[in-house]
Each structure stands twice: as structure tokens, then as C-alpha cells.
Amino acid sequence: MKAEPSGVLTNMWTTQNYVAFLSDTFSLWIVGRTIWLGSLVTALALILSYPIALFLFRTESRWRGVLSVLLISPLLVSSVVRTFGWMIMLGDHGPVNAMLLGFGLLQHPMNISNNFTGVVIALTEILMPYMALALLSGFGRVDPACEEAAATLGAPPWSRFWRVTLPLSLPGIALGVLICFALAMSSFVTPQLLGGGRVFVLATEVYDSAMVSLNWPRAAVQSVCLLTLLLLALAGLNRLTKSLARL
Amino acid sequence: MKTSMIQRLAVAALYLFLLAPILLTIAMSFSNDPVIAFPADSWGIGAYVALMQNQQFTAAFGVSFVIAVAVVLLCIAAGVPAAYAIVFHSFPGRDALLLMLTAPLLLPTIVLGLALLLVFIKLKLIATYFGLVIGHSVVALPYLMRMAITAFENLPPELSNAAATLGASPYQVVLRIKLPLIRRAILAGSTIVFLVSFDEVVISLFLVGPRLTTLPIEVFNHVGLRADPQVAALSVILVLLSLAIVLILERTVGLAKALK
Numbered sequence: 128m129k130a131e132p133s134g135v136l137t138n139m140w141t142t143q144n145y146v147a148f149l150s151d152t153f154s155l156w157i158v159g160r161t162i163w164l165g166s167l168v169t170a171l172a173l174i175l176s177y178p179i180a181l182f183l184f185r186t187e188s189r190w191r192g193v194l195s196v197l198l199i200s201p202l203l204v205s206s207v208v209r210t211f212g213w214m215i216m217l218g219d220h221g222p223v224n225a226m227l228l229g230f231g232l233l234q235h236p237m238n239i240s241n242n243f244t245g246v247v248i249a250l251t252e253i254l255m256p257y258m259a260l261a262l263l264s265g266f267g268r269v270d271p272a273c274e275e276a277a278a279t280l281g282a283p284p285w286s287r288f289w290r291v292t293l294p295l296s297l298p299g300i301a302l303g304v305l306i307c308f309a310l311a312m313s314s315f316v317t318p319q320l321l322g323g324g325r326v327f328v329l330a331t332e333v334y335d336s337a338m339v340s341l342n343w344p345r346a347a348v349q350s351v352c353l354l355t356l357l358l359l360a361l362a363g364l365n366r367l368t369k370s371l372a373r374l
Numbered sequence: 375m376k377t378s379m380i381q382r383l384a385v386a387a388l389y390l391f392l393l394a395p396i397l398l399t400i401a402m403s404f405s406n407d408p409v410i411a412f413p414a415d416s417w418g419i420g421a422y423v424a425l426m427q428n429q430q431f432t433a434a435f436g437v438s439f440v441i442a443v444a445v446v447l448l449c450i451a452a453g454v455p456a457a458y459a460i461v462f463h464s465f466p467g468r469d470a471l472l473l474m475l476t477a478p479l480l481l482p483t484i485v486l487g488l489a490l491l492l493v494f495i496k497l498k499l500i501a502t503y504f505g506l507v508i509g510h511s512v513v514a515l516p517y518l519m520r521m522a523i524t525a526f527e528n529l530p531p532e533l534s535n536a537a538a539t540l541g542a543s544p545y546q547v548v549l550r551i552k553l554p555l556i557r558r559a560i561l562a563g564s565t566i567v568f569l570v571s572f573d574e575v576v577i578s579l580f581l582v583g584p585r586l587t588t589l590p591i592e593v594f595n596h597v598g599l600r601a602d603p604q605v606a607a608l609s610v611i612l613v614l615l616s617l618a619i620v621l622i623l624e625r626t627v628g629l630a631k632a633l634k
Contacts, residue, residue, distance in 0.1 A: 207597065212398050221412050
């Protein structure tokens with residue numbers, strides 16, 4: 128990275144920007160925050176998408192095609208538009224607060240936008256179609272006959288799910304977790320807009336460094352940090368999948 | 375296998391969660407209030423009327439449209455021959471080329487945007503049509519490449535062989551057999567490329583300037599200010615555009631296949 132004594136870029140190479148970034152507790156806090164956001168959103172997206180994917184896999188309803196298209200089509204709607212929808216939904220005058228106030232459950236509007244909670248809710252919804260798509264492709268490899276065989280042999284529904292269906296759908300889960308984690312950690316639009324300038328993750332910091340404080344070396348260091356995290360996540364998950372496959 | 379009532383209710387609730395922001399945006403686009411509040415005090419199509427008269431938005435719409443069309447043309451011109459070369463020829467560096475042309479799908483756009491900014495600022499390409507078209511093509515090309523590669527790979531070789539046996543020259547085989555046979559994949563790929571470019575925000579944020587702004591950037595900047603029904607109306611128009619593209623994809627190659 129280039130040095131910047133007074134904000135002017137020079138052609139000298141230095142590690143000083145990395146030292147400055149890594150010795151700053153705020154930037155380490157941001158790294159932690161980014162990983163936390165990625166993990167939380169991925170876990171929620173997995174929990175919420177799994178029933179949908181399982182339903183679409185099992186159902187024989189004639190609505191199956193329509194429901195599949197409905198599931199995936201939000202992917203084609205711009206993330207700005209979907210984030211905007213959540214800004215209205217979670218705002219102080221939005222339907223969620225209006226309803227809770229109307230039922231007398233709350234005295235004051237709940238703070239669920241312009242903060243971390245709002246970003247987690249919206250990002251979970253935005254990434255659910257990716258997760259569901261990955262899960263569905265994983266289910267594609269599960270033979271329904273396995274479940275039926277377990278049922279014939281007397282396994283109750285819950286144990287059928289835990290011991291047959293879930294293990295067989297693990298490859299899909301691994302793929303979905305990987306995609307969601309990567310997308311959640313590198314998401315920019317939702318934290319920036321719904322965070323209301325109060326949610327700091329690596330992606331928003333890259334933008335801030337590059338476009339607001341015009342500190343390009345710092346932006347570059349933050350980008351490299353984000354890329355490193357993604358590569359580590361990829362490698363870690365790859366090992367995990369392999370060791371699971373051996374079980 | 376049969377599904378229970380509880381399961382169906384749970385899935386319905388999850389679908390509601392998934393579609394809620396879009397449905398709410400559609401509803402609020404018919405609010406006549408200056409600032410969105412739920413429920414609205416008065417309803418009407420005021421937001422749509424205001425939107426049509428908003429020159430900032432209409433100008434940005436034009437810019438985005440021109441850029442998206444240029445990106446589609448560039449991606450077809452570059453992607454189809456590249457896919458052809460990768461599928462039908464072997465040459466040194468083929469795998470590396472394939473990786474380079476499809477890798478941007480995995481790179482965070484924020485990192486890509488910063489990289490493009492640092493390069494383009496030296497080349498004086500910031501806030502130019504050329505710069506934006508190149509920037510969007512970097513992220514859009516992989517989609518078209520993948521579809522074209524899959525389509526070329528699935529072509530039955532007998533057809534080309536038969537044409538060649540009947541005296542068609544190699545060029546005729548490509549132009550009259552192979553390309554027409556993958557035109558559905560190219561059409562599907564082009565629609566995705568168009569949408570990716572038309573909706574692209576993050577890379578554009580780094581590459582636009584006061585002189586040249588795209589529609590998503592106008593929306594992005596506007597959304598930060600206040601909850602304006604005009605933005606909701608604009609969102610509905612963008613959703614309708616996406617819907618048209620969903621229908622095209624579903625008719626040509628199937629939506630699930632297209633997004634893989």
C-alpha cells in the first residue's frame with residue numbers, strides 16, 4: 128500500500144497502513160462487528176429458509192411452481208428497493224410500530240430502524256432467497272425413498288427428520304451458509320441505509336474511507352481485511368464440510 | 375409426502391416475511407402524504423404524477439437505460455466468443471481465463487468498486503458512460519458467460535458434425551447451427567445482464583459524479599433523506615421491470631436454472 132504522510136499519495140510502499148489499522152481498537156471492533164453480523168444473519172436465514180425449502184421439496188401441491196418462483200423472484204428486485212421497504216416497515220411510523228402501539232403493547236415506538244437490529248432483520252430477509260436456493264439444490268440430492276424407508280422401519284417424524292433428512296441435506300446447508308455469510312459480510316447497501324449512519328461494518332468503512340475521508344490507503348487495507356475474512360470463512364467451511372462428509 | 379396444517383401455516387408466515395417489504399412498498403406508493411406514514415392519511419396516484427415530473431429521476435432513468443443496453447451489447451460481444459473458445463478449444467491459460475471471467479461473482483462489489491475507482495481515476499474515467507459501462511460489465515459478464523458455457527456444452531455434437539458432413543464450412547456451422555441453438559440462453563443471459571446493470575448500486579457509487587448519475591444512485595441518495603412516496607412509486611416501477619424479466623427467464627430457461 129502506498130504511504131500518505133499528508134493525505135497525498137506517494138509511490139513508496141509501506142506496511143504502515145496495516146500497522147495503523149491493526150493497532151486501532153475501533154477497527155478491530157468493526158472487524159468483530161462484521162463477523163457478528165455475518166454469523167447472525169446467516170443463522171437466521173438458515174432457520175427461516177429451511178422450512179420453506181423442506182416444504183417445497185415435500186409438497187405435491189400444484190402451487191409448487193408458483194411458490195418456487197415467488198421464493199426466488201425477490202432476488203431480482205434491487206437491494207435498494209428492498210431496503211427501502213424495510214425502512215418504511217420498521218420506521219417509527221411504520222406498520223410494525225403502528226400495530227404494536229394500536230394494540231397498546233407499546234407506549235412509545237420501538238427502535239428497530241437506524242440500528243443494528245433493523246439491519247439484521249432486513250438483511251436476513253434479503254439473503255433468504257439465496258439460502259433457500261442453495262438448500263433446494265441440496266434437497267435435490269435427497270431421495271424421498273430414504274425418508275419413507277425410515278418411516279416403514281418405525282421411526283417417528285422427529286427422529287426421521289433429525290437422523291435422515293437433516294444429515295442428507297447437509298451439503299445444501301454448507302453451500303447456503305457459505306453464500307449467505309459471504310454476502311452478509313460484504314453487504315453495503317442495507318447497513319448504510321438502514322443503519323442510519325450508526326451501524327459500522329467493514330463494507331461501510333471501505334466506502335467511508337474512500338469517498339468521505341478520501342483516505343484510499345485505509346480503504347484498501349479495509350478491503351484486503353474483508354477479502355481475507357471471506358477467504359478464511361471459505362477455507363474453514365470447506366474443511367468443516369469435508370470432515371462432516373467423512374462422518 | 376403430505377404436509378401438515380401447521381407446516382403450511384409456518385410456510386405462509388415465512389412467505390409473508392419474505393414478500394412484506396415489496397408488498398408494503400407497493401401499498402405506500404399510493405400514499406398522497408408528503409412523508410410516508412402508516413396508515414396514510416390520503417391515498418392516490420400523486421406520487422406517480424410527481425415522479426413523472428421529477429427531472430432528476432427521469433434523466434437518471436435514461437442514463438441507466440442507455441448504460442444497461444450498452445452493457446448487454448458489450449457482454450454479448452465479449453462473452454459469447456469467450457464462452458465458445460473456452461468450450462470448444464483448448465489453449466494455454468484456458469482455466470485461468472474461465473476463472474478470471476467468472477470470479478467477480480465471488481468478489482464483494484465494494485472491493486471491486488474501490489479497485490475500479492483507483493484505476494479509473496488515473497484514466498479519467500470517473501463519471502463517464504464508458505467507465506460505468508466497463509464497471510458494470512465486470513460484474514454482469516459472469517452471468518452471461520455461465521449461461522453461454524452451459525448452453526454450448528449441452529449442444530449435441532452430432533448436429534454440428536452432420537452440418538459439416540453436408541458441406542457447411544466451420545463458420546457456417548457456428549453461425550447457422552451453434553449460435554441459433556443457444557439463442558435462448560443468450561436471451562436469458564442478456565436479461566440478467568440488463569437487470570444487473572440497471573440495478574447496480576455499489577460499483578456505481580464509486581464511479582458516478584455530479585455530471586452523470588444512474589437511477590439506483592439517485593434512489594440511494596434520496597432514500598437517505600426522507601421516506602418519500604415518490605421513491606415508493608419508483609420502486610414499484612423497478613419491481614414491475616424485474617417482474618417482466620422474471621417472466622422472460624421463466625419462459626426461456628426456467629428461473630431457478632437461470633440464477634444458479
